[in-house]
Amino acid sequence: MGTEAVIDLLVDPAGNGIAAEASPWDGFDYVDEQGARAEQGLDVLNSWIQHFVATERPFENSLAWFWHDHFAVSCGVVNYLPLLLTHLELLRSRAAGDFREMIREVTTDGAMLIFLDGTTSTGASPNENYGRELLELYTLGIGNYTEDDVAAAAVALTGWVVARRLDYQVLFVEGRHDATAQTFLGTSGVSGVDAVVDTALDHPAVPGFIAGKLAAHFLGDVDSGTVDALADTFSAVGLQIAPLSRAVLEAGLDGACTPQVTAPVPWMVAALKATGATPPPRPMIGLLRQMGQVPGNPPNVGGYPGASTWLASSATAGRFTAANAIARLTPDDAPILAAAAERDYDQLADILLRPEGFSASTIAALEDLPDSSAPRPGEAVLAISLASPDFLIR
Secondary structure: OOHHHHHHHHHOOHHHOOOOOOOOOOOOOOOOOHHHHHHHHHHHHHHHHHHHHHOOOHHHHHHHHHHHHHHOOOHHHHOOHHHHHHHHHHHHHHOOOEHHHHHHHHHOOHHHHHHOOHHHOOOOOOOOHHHHHHHHHHHOOOOOOOHHHHHHHHHHOOOEEEEHHHOOEEEEOHHHOOOOOEEEOOEEEEOOHHHHHHHHHOOOHHHHHHHHHHHHHHHOOOOHHHHHHHHHHHHHOOOEHHHHHHHHHHHHHOOOOOOOEOOHHHHHHHHHHHHOOOOOHHHHHHHHHHHOOOOOOOOOOOOOOOHHHHOOHHHHHHHHHHHHHHHHHOOOOOHHHHHHHOOOHHHHHHHOOOOOOOOHHHHHHHHOOOOOOOOOOOHHHHHHHHHOHHHHEO
């Protein structure tokens, strides 16, 4: 097809005849009973992983995962699964769309209101949590705002609640809102969600901050010149995410990328796609927990940790455990198992999307494995291949 055609297919699936996908949670029927909640949580997170594996829109779903890390709402804090799913659906639906609209919707999203204490924020006692993260983590970055801006945003955003007794509806309560006009990021007369969002997103730091985060996610360490060019693109298209995403991929093709340590969730997705293994929900989430990354449960407001965590001893041990479990669950007729059994390392590397083949050290490790080291021929070779640095570093 050629690389440009592949990029177009990834960034514009609808324009290339790929039908829109149903939600991973279509048909989910929440049962609000203590004994059922934990199992339902496992089921919906497993459904998301399986959607990543089966999707015909992989880049769109990769963007949704990026935004989940960017906003980092945790089900452990929200503690009401339907609200978390509504939040995740918001990110899926806006993943490649208008960044301004995404921020506007996230600001009054029920899960976000609970996660950052917006529901407790009143005109008499404004809570600064969301205003701070809006500026520091979601739009501008550190150094581009003051504490006065945080306080002004907190006042301007008061009045929103999540009515638990009304099926967790998000409501604006006028009596809890302070309508006093604020001076925010140098703009006077700011009050209400629309004014706060528009003022924040009109700030010149936004394009570079978001372009830099998206580029780092997909390309690794990116030089400042590349980030500046991407920021110019993002600004020129009115903060539309799809054109920025296309520019990021094209920059990668031009060499603006470095090797990255794959995080546990994308590692798991790649392993399941390559092998055809389908772990049950509880073991699946348990393996991800051992590796240190569970969907729907980022550890803090800053999102999931980075490469140093995925290379730490606990994550490495968890990855070897997961690789062995996936190898055991690989179907007998899977091409990757046959390649592993035949020690066809070139074919094995191709299936694992490493056309340059395995490194000499990985091949030496595979050669050292005795044929009888697993219940099925090829199982041990497959497990070590999945746990190898070659499959981890991209």
